[in-house]
Amino acid sequence: xxxxTKKRVLANQIYLMDVKAGRxxxxxxxxxxxxxxMDERGERIPLTICDYDREQETxxxxxxxxxxxxxxxxELEEGEYFQDFVGPLGQPSELTKESSEALQKKKLLFIAGxxxxxxxxxxVKWLREQGCRADCIIGARNEALIILEEEMKQQAAHVYVAxxxxxxxxxxxxxxxxxxxxxxxxxxxxxxxxxxxxMMKFVCLLTKELGIPTIVSMNPIMIDGTGMCGAxxxxxxxxxxFACVDGPEFDGHLVDFDEAMKRQTMYRxxxxxxxxxxxxxxxxxxxxxxCGCHQ
Amino acid sequence: MNxxxxxxxxxxxxxxxxxxxxxxxxxxxxxEAMAEADRCLNCKNPKCVEGCPVNIDIPAFITEIKxxxxxxxxxxxxxxxxxxxxxxxxxxxxxxCEARCVRGIKGDAVSIGKLERFAADWARxxxxxxxxxxxxxxxxxxVIGSGPAGLTCAGELAKAGCEVTIFEALHEAGGVLSxxxxxxxxxxxxxxxxxxxxxxxxxxxxxxxxxxGRSVTVEELLEKEGFDAVFIGSGAGLPRFxxxxxxxxxxxxxxNEYLTRSNLMKAxxxxxxxxxxxxxxVAVVGGGNVAMDAARxxxxxxxxxxxxxxxxxxxxxxxxxxxxxxxxxxxxxxxxTNPTKILVDENGWVKGMECIRMxxxxxxxxxxxxxxxxxxxxxxxxxDTVIMSLGxxxxxxxxxxxxxxxxxxxxxxxxxxxxGATTKPGVFAGGDAVTGAATVILAMGAGKTAAKGILEYLxx
Ligand SMILES: Cc1cc2nc3c(=O)[nH]c(=O)nc-3n(C[C@H](O)[C@H](O)[C@H](O)COP(=O)(O)OP(=O)(O)OC[C@H]3O[C@@H](n4cnc5c(N)ncnc54)[C@H](O)[C@@H]3O)c2cc1C
Ligand code: SF4
Ligand code: FES
Numbered sequence: 001x002x003x004x005t006k007k008r009v010l011a012n013q014i015y016l017m018d019v020k021a022g023r024x025x026x027x028x029x030x031x032x033x034x035x036x037x038m039d040e041r042g043e044r045i046p047l048t049i050c051d052y053d054r055e056q057e058t059x060x061x062x063x064x065x066x067x068x069x070x071x072x073x074x075e076l077e078e079g080e081y082f083q084d085f086v087g088p089l090g091q092p093s094e095l096t097k098e099s100s101e102a103l104q105k106k107k108l109l110f111i112a113g114x115x116x117x118x119x120x121x122x123x124v125k126w127l128r129e130q131g132c133r134a135d136c137i138i139g140a141r142n143e144a145l146i147i148l149e150e151e152m153k154q155q156a157a158h159v160y161v162a163x164x165x166x167x168x169x170x171x172x173x174x175x176x177x178x179x180x181x182x183x184x185x186x187x188x189x190x191x192x193x194x195x196x197x198x199m200m201k202f203v204c205l206l207t208k209e210l211g212i213p214t215i216v217s218m219n220p221i222m223i224d225g226t227g228m229c230g231a232x233x234x235x236x237x238x239x240x241x242f243a244c245v246d247g248p249e250f251d252g253h254l255v256d257f258d259e260a261m262k263r264q265t266m267y268r269x270x271x272x273x274x275x276x277x278x279x280x281x282x283x284x285x286x287x288x289x290x291c292g293c294h295q
Numbered sequence: 296m297n298x299x300x301x302x303x304x305x306x307x308x309x310x311x312x313x314x315x316x317x318x319x320x321x322x323x324x325x326x327e328a329m330a331e332a333d334r335c336l337n338c339k340n341p342k343c344v345e346g347c348p349v350n351i352d353i354p355a356f357i358t359e360i361k362x363x364x365x366x367x368x369x370x371x372x373x374x375x376x377x378x379x380x381x382x383x384x385x386x387x388x389x390x391x392c393e394a395r396c397v398r399g400i401k402g403d404a405v406s407i408g409k410l411e412r413f414a415a416d417w418a419r420x421x422x423x424x425x426x427x428x429x430x431x432x433x434x435x436x437x438v439i440g441s442g443p444a445g446l447t448c449a450g451e452l453a454k455a456g457c458e459v460t461i462f463e464a465l466h467e468a469g470g471v472l473s474x475x476x477x478x479x480x481x482x483x484x485x486x487x488x489x490x491x492x493x494x495x496x497x498x499x500x501x502x503x504x505x506x507x508g509r510s511v512t513v514e515e516l517l518e519k520e521g522f523d524a525v526f527i528g529s530g531a532g533l534p535r536f537x538x539x540x541x542x543x544x545x546x547x548x549x550x551n552e553y554l555t556r557s558n559l560m561k562a563x564x565x566x567x568x569x570x571x572x573x574x575x576x577v578a579v580v581g582g583g584n585v586a587m588d589a590a591r592x593x594x595x596x597x598x599x600x601x602x603x604x605x606x607x608x609x610x611x612x613x614x615x616x617x618x619x620x621x622x623x624x625x626x627x628x629x630x631x632t633n634p635t636k637i638l639v640d641e642n643g644w645v646k647g648m649e650c651i652r653m654x655x656x657x658x659x660x661x662x663x664x665x666x667x668x669x670x671x672x673x674x675x676x677x678x679d680t681v682i683m684s685l686g687x688x689x690x691x692x693x694x695x696x697x698x699x700x701x702x703x704x705x706x707x708x709x710x711x712x713x714x715g716a717t718t719k720p721g722v723f724a725g726g727d728a729v730t731g732a733a734t735v736i737l738a739m740g741a742g743k744t745a746a747k748g749i750l751e752y753l754x755x
Pocket of ligand 1: 386465469530
């Protein structure tokens with residue numbers, strides 16, 4: 001059993017929790033994820049590690065309550081427990097393999113979409129500890145859905161906020177915001193984009209044109225997270241890869257986003273039995289769960 | 296009755312069981328078991344024992360059943376096997392113990408598996424459990440994986456007085472017994488859970504949700520967490536795909552995914568959150584136990600199911616009983632057929648599978664006649680679901696994160712057959728992780744051998 005030591009509502013339906021999980025807190029690295037199963041009947045839900053405290057032995061997760069299991073998860077309070085919490089899974093971020101000197105010379109930009117801001121945060125924080133201050137675009141539909149802005153500002157060199165409706169910061173999506181930054185003379189050696197598939201797809205189309213290497217973090221349907229089921233498979237550079245063991249981060253210019261988007265709809269047409277019980281009419285109990293972090 | 300035919304075992308009616316997940320085989324009652332036991336000739340030189348990979352003293356336990364002393368029969372089996380209720384259900388007896396039975400020359404072999412199952416089920420129902428007897432020898436052993444290899448190794452070491460912790464990646468112990476083999480063949484709550492509890496009753500601790508190679512490394516177990524030796528029983532869980540076009544379409548699953556959703560996540564049960572895409576017309580590609588299990592699961596979820604296998608019936612690697620049960624339940628067999636391409640609709644979903652007919656050519660290295668394509672025989676099967684069951688290989692997660700641990704070309708861990716010792720001192724291995732996908736009883740045997748190797752290494 002894994003105790004929830006802190007719970008915070010970051011925005012409407014977006015929750016942050018600190019969970020006591022010694023093994024994950026001790027060996028977790030930026031870019032890796034955990035799988036959470038709240039109780040006997042819950043799904044196994046992959047969530048990117050958003051922060052960790054090696055001394056307190058806690059791990060921070062952020063999720064959006066969108067489907068049957070995440071909605072039930074959101075009802076848990078401080079002091080209560082998750083039945084299962086396993087990790088760290090997947091490969092640490094590519095950046096963690098570079099030396100601090102190399103990193104300090106790099107101009108890095110992070111592009112975070114929606115809940116994707118949460119997995120971006122530990123990377124920006126880790127970079128700062130290496131003496132490298134990155135820029136960051138945080139994008140969301142509107143002001144109310146912007147999360148972790150203050151936290152990010154303390155770690156990043158510049159934080160640019162973009163909202164689709166212009167309710168805050170740049171009026172437009174993150175791709176347009178990136179174009180705007182480039183037009184104003186900013187230059188980047190490397191971009192890391194984490195957010196909804198459609199956002200990552202369009203960011204990659206643009207950065208390919210601009211010739212800027214771009215890392216994306218994929219969050220497909222998963223079950224075990226250890227390479228056993230193949231549910232998480234993607235096509236990257238024409239080859240089938242398992243996101244849970246080969247990723248979750250990949251070279252965004254090689255990922256087949258269209259296939260990934262189709263695969264995410266896999267359980268959408270299914271009669272979401274559990275979901276019906278929760279009276280949720282709008283979405284299937286599927287990948288939403290898995291990509292709760294990235295919506 | 297002249298003793299030539301075996302006492303039939305009661306089973307659920309095929310038409311009834313095809314719609315439920317209850318166990319197919321109901322097993323013998325005591326009267327039936329004693330009558331079947333009576334058929335055993337108690338041979339001086341029992342061939343069946345040679346056929347059993349762990350050499351259970353079969354005539355001895357059957358003699359106890361004959362005399363009605365079921366407890367004694369159970370105790371006898373327990374000297375050799377920690378998981379008899381499981382082995383009695385899933386061992387390929389027809390090619391092991393029962394294949395050698397003298398009775399089988401002129402009539403039916405004695406139903407050894409069903410008798411083993413009877414004794415083990417009786418013990419569970421009477422709540423007969425092994426007791427923790429040994430006093431501690433002060434040695435600590437980490438066992439990775441809670442499948443039959445890990446459970447057996449852990450049980451043996453605990454009996455010898457070691458303090459044993461099993462580290463399991465999933466949230467549930469049991470390995471393939473929990474996530475792979477379906478409920479209707481191996482009930483989880485009763486049979487599997489109870490045999491795992493028997494191992495725990497010996498003092499074995501199980502830490503679930505711990506992926507060795509990620510949550511902790513083998514080196515850390517040895518150096519930081521104070522274990523004196525490590526046993527790796529991590530199985531062969533990595534699914535293979537065919538590499539044909541369309542394989543990543545929606546509606547194509549590995550058998551592992553399909554079975555895990557149903558067995559481990561209990562997607563077949565309304566009360567659980569995890570979904571499963573049951574399909575209406577399903578092809579299962581492959582002919583092993585795993586393929587039969589996936590096919591019969593899909594059938595129970597309401598689909599029309601075809602087994603697509605490239606060789607002929609005689610080469611089907613599955614247990615005879617599973618093939619027989621599958622046919623009775625209405626699974627269709629498309630033999631000598633091999634998929635070449637999966638056809639995908641505009642939304643990314645499977646709509647069919649192009650296949651080619653095969654014929655059997657010369658025997659290959661394994662002695663099996665190898666299938667060759669018949670040119671121009673391509674045809675299309677209309678389907679909405681394809682389940683790939685082409686075999687599995689060991690997961691490199693542990694070997695790639697442990698220095699000094701050698702693997703062979705098939706990614707299997709290299710380990711000595713007599714002791715289970717790997718190329719890294721203090722680290723032992725056994726089961727599917729070493730042999731590649733094999734059987735429950737072979738994994739158990741390897742766990743037992745490695746336990747001996749470990750005790751020797753520890754000098755106790
Ligand atoms: C669907 C199916 C049906 C089968 N039917 C039969 C049958 O009828 N008869 C028969 O004899 N055999 C059958 N088999 C084969 C048999 O189940 C296996 O040979 C046997 O379970 C192997 O045992 P094992 O202990 O080596 O590995 P497994 O049972 O695979 O157990 C390995 C365990 O290790 C865990 N693990 C893996 N990596 C790590 C890690 N890094 N850290 C921590 N834990 C880890 C896994 O989660 C798993 O729980 C079947 C297999 C399948 C898949
Ligand atoms: S363990 Fe398997 S091979 Fe051995 S006697 Fe039992 S059924 Fe036969
Ligand atoms: S989640 Fe099962 S293989 Fe990746």
